[in-house]
Amino acid sequence: MVTALNNAIDLLLKEDENVVVLGEDVGKDGGVFRVTDGLQAKYGDNRVIDTPLAESAIIGTSIGMALGGLKPIAEIQFAGFMYLGFGQIINHCSRYRTRTRGTRSLNMVIRTPVGGGIRALEHHSENPEALYAHANGLIVVEPSNPYDAKGLMISAMHMNDPVIFLEPTKLYRLFKQEVQDGMYEVEIGKANVVKEGSKLSIITYGTMTRIVEDVVSKKNVDAEIVDLRTISPLDEKTIIDSAKKTGRVMIVHEASASFGVGAEISARIAEKAIFELQAPILRVASPSIPVPCPGYEDYYLPNAKKISNAIDKILSV
Amino acid sequence: MLKEAYSGSIKYMQILDEEGNVDQSIPLDDIDNEKIIRMYKLMVFARAVDSKVLSLQRQGRMATYGPCIGEEATQIGAAIAMNPNDIFVPNFRQHALYLARGMPLENFLLYWKGYEEGNIPAAKINGMPVIVPVGTQMQHAVGLAFAQKQRKTGNAVVAYVGDGGTSEGDFYEAMNFAGVMKVPVILIIENNGWAISVPRSRQSAAETLAQKAIAAGIPGVQVDGNDVFAVYKAVSEAIRNSKDGAFVIECITYRMSMHTTSDDPTKYRSEADVNEWKARDPILRLRKYLSKHGLWNDDMESKMNEEYAKLIDAAVEKEEAFKPDPRSMFNSVYSFIPQVLQEEMDDAEANNYWR
Numbered sequence: 059m060v061t062a063l064n065n066a067i068d069l070l071l072k073e074d075e076n077v078v079v080l081g082e083d084v085g086k087d088g089g090v091f092r093v094t095d096g097l098q099a100k101y102g103d104n105r106v107i108d109t110p111l112a113e114s115a116i117i118g119t120s121i122g123m124a125l126g127g128l129k130p131i132a133e134i135q136f137a138g139f140m141y142l143g144f145g146q147i148i149n150h151c152s153r154y155r156t157r158t159r160g161t162r163s164l165n166m167v168i169r170t171p172v173g174g175g176i177r178a179l180e181h182h183s184e185n186p187e188a189l190y191a192h193a194n195g196l197i198v199v200e201p202s203n204p205y206d207a208k209g210l211m212i213s214a215m216h217m218n219d220p221v222i223f224l225e226p227t228k229l230y231r232l233f234k235q236e237v238q239d240g241m242y243e244v245e246i247g248k249a250n251v252v253k254e255g256s257k258l259s260i261i262t263y264g265t266m267t268r269i270v271e272d273v274v275s276k277k278n279v280d281a282e283i284v285d286l287r288t289i290s291p292l293d294e295k296t297i298i299d300s301a302k303k304t305g306r307v308m309i310v311h312e313a314s315a316s317f318g319v320g321a322e323i324s325a326r327i328a329e330k331a332i333f334e335l336q337a338p339i340l341r342v343a344s345p346s347i348p349v350p351c352p353g354y355e356d357y358y359l360p361n362a363k364k365i366s367n368a369i370d371k372i373l374s375v
Numbered sequence: 376m377l378k379e380a381y382s383g384s385i386k387y388m389q390i391l392d393e394e395g396n397v398d399q400s401i402p403l404d405d406i407d408n409e410k411i412i413r414m415y416k417l418m419v420f421a422r423a424v425d426s427k428v429l430s431l432q433r434q435g436r437m438a439t440y441g442p443c444i445g446e447e448a449t450q451i452g453a454a455i456a457m458n459p460n461d462i463f464v465p466n467f468r469q470h471a472l473y474l475a476r477g478m479p480l481e482n483f484l485l486y487w488k489g490y491e492e493g494n495i496p497a498a499k500i501n502g503m504p505v506i507v508p509v510g511t512q513m514q515h516a517v518g519l520a521f522a523q524k525q526r527k528t529g530n531a532v533v534a535y536v537g538d539g540g541t542s543e544g545d546f547y548e549a550m551n552f553a554g555v556m557k558v559p560v561i562l563i564i565e566n567n568g569w570a571i572s573v574p575r576s577r578q579s580a581a582e583t584l585a586q587k588a589i590a591a592g593i594p595g596v597q598v599d600g601n602d603v604f605a606v607y608k609a610v611s612e613a614i615r616n617s618k619d620g621a622f623v624i625e626c627i628t629y630r631m632s633m634h635t636t637s638d639d640p641t642k643y644r645s646e647a648d649v650n651e652w653k654a655r656d657p658i659l660r661l662r663k664y665l666s667k668h669g670l671w672n673d674d675m676e677s678k679m680n681e682e683y684a685k686l687i688d689a690a691v692e693k694e695e696a697f698k699p700d701p702r703s704m705f706n707s708v709y710s711f712i713p714q715v716l717q718e719e720m721d722d723a724e725a726n727n728y729w730r
Contacts, residue, residue, distance in 0.1 A: 114544050115542075
């Protein structure tokens with residue numbers, strides 16, 4: 059996924075000289091995960107900018123850059139540090155367009171690594187997607203594979219809205235996938251039916267997608283797997299269609315359950331398809347506690363066993 | 376009319392030079408031989424712990440770790456200057472400070488292996504837990520200092536931030552509050568020259584980081600952070616005067632090693648840059664001083680190293696015997712256990728998700 063993202067950003071920098079990359083260590087170091095590796099050498103330090111250590115200023119200046127006609131791709135080193143720029147995101151990114159009735163828009167992307175599974179230190183394994191999804195006016199995407207990561211990044215820059223681009227650290231180097239050369243887009247706002255099925259719908263995204271696929275394949279369950287790709291705005295149609303088709307819905311995400319994306323999806327299904335369900339909706343997620351230190355990570359993250367148990371439970375109703 | 380509205384300057388202090396010679400023009404105050412030996416031993420101990428943790432990390436027996444190699448004097452000078460009841464607020468690289476202030480080594484190791492239990496004893500030694508989000512802790516320090524003043528404890532608060540951290544808004548806001556509230560806080564900038572790959576020169580256009588204090592109406596000084604005497608003297612004076620308000624001390628030191636074990640410094644800095652600083656090593660120069668004054672010899676050195684190796688091995692053994700209890704994640708979130716959490720915990724236990 060690192061290579062796919064690097065390639066996408068490279069193509070975007072080449073395509074439009076107004077595209078700039080900024081963040082901590084994105085230049086010479088190529089980012090702590092190497093997503094921007096080699097780009098400063100190629101495009102210069104006015105296009106790929108190492109900033110001082112200040113998340114709020116990285117985001118706030120990106121807003122100014124976008125207002126000034128540039129198209130910034132800001133990197134926040136870890137999602138846990140993005141909270142220092144939360145005010146800029148909520149107060150400005152999300153509402154600049156609407157409060158100027160469309161006369162000022164922000165063509166910008168804020169990229170940040172999310173999620174656990176790599177034994178990182180405290181504050182390095184956050185899953186904050188629900189916080190950003192709750193701020194209307196932001197687009198929130200989270201790819202589950204290299205192909206989608208590249209296509210979503212390109213689409214994100216090609217649309218004139220602020221995009222929060224969440225990159226699961228666990229997936230940066232977990233597996234390889236053939237990704238075509240050159241520009242292509244993966245539509246934002248459109249979920250991907252990874253596998254068709256008739257007995258059960260499993261709605262997921264990010265790191266959990268692959269784990270769900272593995273469990274479903276091992277158990278040989280006739281399940282439909284929907285990978286959201288875009289968290290907000292939600293692809294309600296794909297979700298409701300699948301729920302109506304199978305009559306059983308499970309939502310699997312790495313972020314904690316309480317007040318999360320799963321709750322939003324459950325509510326949508328309850329509102330529009332509850333009489334077509336044969337079992338209560340189930341959520342599989344982390345417990346409702348702050349992300350712990352890495353020693354407790356395995357006790358915290360949803361695992362194959364938890365997903366498998368939930369599948370048995372929902373199919374037994 | 377045109378007149379000067381303000382002019383300020385920042386002094387730089389070095390007492391002990393690279394050759395182990397003392398600048399006679401600056402009084403050593405209460406730095407006696409007993410203290411000097413204590414400083415030396417604590418610095419060597421911290422470095423021994425750092426190299427042990429790095430080797431454990433390479434074997435997969437520790438989580439990500441950012442050593443403080445080369446920065447020991449910046450921390451030990453302050454640790455010795457602090458009174459027992461003074462409070463310290465670290466970021467994530469104050470290992471020497473923690474150990475010098477009495478953090479049990481097995482707990483220190485436990486935290487860096489990835490267990491919150493490692494944070495427990497910090498409260499007993501008047502320290503705050505490791506703070507990872509850069510710069511944010513400075514505001515806590517100001518609040519802690521306000522509480523000391525309000526409750527008339529007479530204690531001072533000593534807080535650490537890196538050179539990178541001084542770019543955060545939180546840092547400026549903390550200094551500004553400290554200036555307005557006139558609280559007993561000493562803000563130490565551990566300027567090790569690097570914020571991961573970003574050099575100090577790219578962090579701020581200001582000539583010194585200490586001068587940032589001027590804008591907040593606080594006095595500031597820059598000291599040689601590899602000179603434990605200068606750090607001690609600056610921090611002692613600041614603590615003595617802390618009832619008059621806040622103080623900023625910029626310690627010039629150098630990150631001799633990687634940012635953390637996940638970092639590869641060869642990507643952005645040359646060996647020559649690092650070698651230049653090897654000659655300025657804080658431990659090396661204090662050792663030179665001790666030898667010159669007949670306070671230390673090779674025999675004492677090897678006895679000390681032996682003792683430390685044993686101490687460290689014993690602590691590693693204790694730390695590795697620790698068995699995490701996943702229920703602790705649930706029990707400690709609130710002062711009570713909400714029903715939702717209780718159900719999640721029971722479910723995990725009953726279905727054995729914890730393996």
